[in-house]
Amino acid sequence: MTTESQFETVDMMLNMGPQHPATHGVFRMVLKVDGEKVIDVIPHIGYLHRGTERLAEVETYGQVITLFDRVDYIANLNNELAFVRAGEQIMEVEAPERAQYIRVILAELNRVASHLLFIGTYAIDLGAMTPVMYGFRERERIQNLFEHVTGARMMHNYMRIGGVKADVPDDFVPWVRQLIGEVRKGVEECDKLLSTNEVFLGRTRGVGVIDGPTAISCGLTGPSLRGSGVAYDVRKDDPYEIYPYLNYKVPVGENGDCWDRYYLRMLECYESLSMIEQCLDQFPEGPIMAAGRRIARPPAGEVFSHSENPRGDLGVYLVSDGTDKPYRVKIRPPSFCNLVGLATMTRGSYIADAVAILGSLDIVLGEVDR
Amino acid sequence: MAVEGNNDSQSSPRFVPQKWDREKGGHFFHTDEGGDVSLGKGNHPAPNRIPSAVPGVITGKLDDLIAMGRSNSLWTLTFGLACCAIEMISTHMAHHDFDRFGIVTWPSPRQADVMIIAGTVVKKMADPIRLLYEQMPDPKWVIAMGTCATSGGPYYKSYSVVMGVDHIIPVDIYVPGCPPRPEALMDAFMKLQSKIKSDAKNGQIDDLSGEQRIAPVAVADAAPVIDAVPAEVPAEETAG
Amino acid sequence: MTEQDPKAAAEAPKEAAAPAEKPARHGPPIVIAEEVLNERGEQTAAQLASTLGTLVLDSAGREDNPWVRVDAKELHAAAKKCRDGEIGMDMLNLMLAVDWVDRIQMIYVLYSTTNNRKVILKADLPAESPAIDSLTDLWEAATWYERETHDLFGVDFPGNSDMSPLLLYEGFEGHPGLKSYPLNDYEEW
């Protein structure tokens, strides 16, 4: 009888990307495979390295906000918020309450929009074509509101150090209330369609498992970390803006598999929608911009501030030398750190699962490469 | 909104809808070439504009027919680079529904007609883009979507960004905007369709194929991406 | 630290006869921020000081982010103490390099998911051939951060087995994160 060991087997290298529909952009990974099993993954990034951090050093604080819009181009407002908060810390100003409410409402709406996009594209990765249509339909509604408020569909440049650019239009509150109702229905639709689907469960349950300590060591944050049972959410653990005044839960998973990571995002959509409703109930009147100089020229110093982006903990380390341009801006990109865990999750799974695992991390290449 | 590039031939006749004229009856359209075209009225079909030798038989150039077919089923390569890709996907999805123009995405360059460069082209990505372009069969068209693909856009000072994709491959249509709205992309496609048709009319179609289309730009300091692929991988697979 | 005015910099070579002086900076005088810790920050700082003991060269902080500066050779030891000690910094949240022209400063932001505190470690490296021990054996997250810093700043990390370019590509010359690396105006590429 011949046994397997008598045959010489050679590991095969399989290249995916940089142009591959399942890599969500220009991500490239080389899979080392033995038959259908993945032995190792070698990710290659940098196909969208635009030098944002270096460019930020030659632009004024106001201009850097536009660059941050483009860092994570799915959750633009969350990114603006992260930079603007770092700027406020270094300038030692605080945005007025109304501005904070506006920012939080918009940031949470953007979180929902981002998660909807994730749900849609993740379903496509796994072979379901419908949810992406539903997801984008709702996303389009949210973008319409953004356009109404900020003037742009994607690149808003709306937040400022010390407040926001302009007050919201008069019909903002009723519009958002109506929007929430519509979006909630859409999210429920996706939820019903996908979350209990046999095929979907089969493709995601128990796939790409990573345990809590490993996830922390890899630097995973956001839903990817919470899926592994670590309740780390910057909104709760290091509260900022008006988050302490809101009543919300942070969903936490158990198994650390793809399904947990997916379902957490689904639950977060509901939480975010209810948070926005609370914000609308408390929505105060007042100024939208802190008094003070319009041109930011902060004192020399360094600050580190972070906030919760749909993909995780987005940090900004800002070094100022006292001029009107930052001396150094360093972004802590959550997707970049989440990708470090990819190899650990994928080892030992099948090739088709590699796509499911990569999708469940919800990476945005603009942020990975900056 | 979209700007046509590489096209110095005359533009195709443009139809300007006119108010319905009770006197004349029927719906009339005014053309650039002068004269009105009737669309017919009620059960009476419009008189045929295409000269016909035998009643019921339409004659025309085969080129026109092929161009009509080509322009109405443009398959784009599923290929997003950066932020603009999100707006490109939006255009394909429920609300804007690109399918109604016959435009569907296809993940492989071997069957694609159009490549939308949706996003920033960085030097590391320059070689793969060129490779993808060369893998596409003729005739092929390129749309540079957004200021990044057109000229470097907000990153024009950056050390790693290519100042416009036209430094690597020839571009047919440029779409301004950061990101362009879905409507702008649709407009670009309509421009492309009319370009395909008018090129066929003016016998430009031959110039579109072959080596001339590849700009003689040396990609000297671009990333040697293909070399980085392990030797076991055949070159074709690099495109995914 | 002061930003050079581009005009003044361009004119400087012409007046070669005068001894090289730093061109005067236009604009209002530079204010240096006061570093004040809040109550929570004080607690963390005290805990950190007791964890690191004599390793600390220098310390301060702002809000609730205390920082300590340690010797570059001791950084690995200090990070290990932070991770395994009572302070329990189990996540390497962020790692960056700042180019101060005369030196390169490495900054590590550590986070504790158990008691939600963060501390910042700093270490100064010489501007010429900077190198610092790798932290990959403590946190896996360090692998990519270190490769990135190597790409952009040319810092070497003995101990990290894979130092191939991450964001840039093979054959890229120079370290674009450094202040001396020129940013182009429009370049015909």
Ligand code: SF4
């Ligand atoms: S043009 Fe604007 S939106 Fe498009 S890729 Fe460039 S930065 Fe992003």
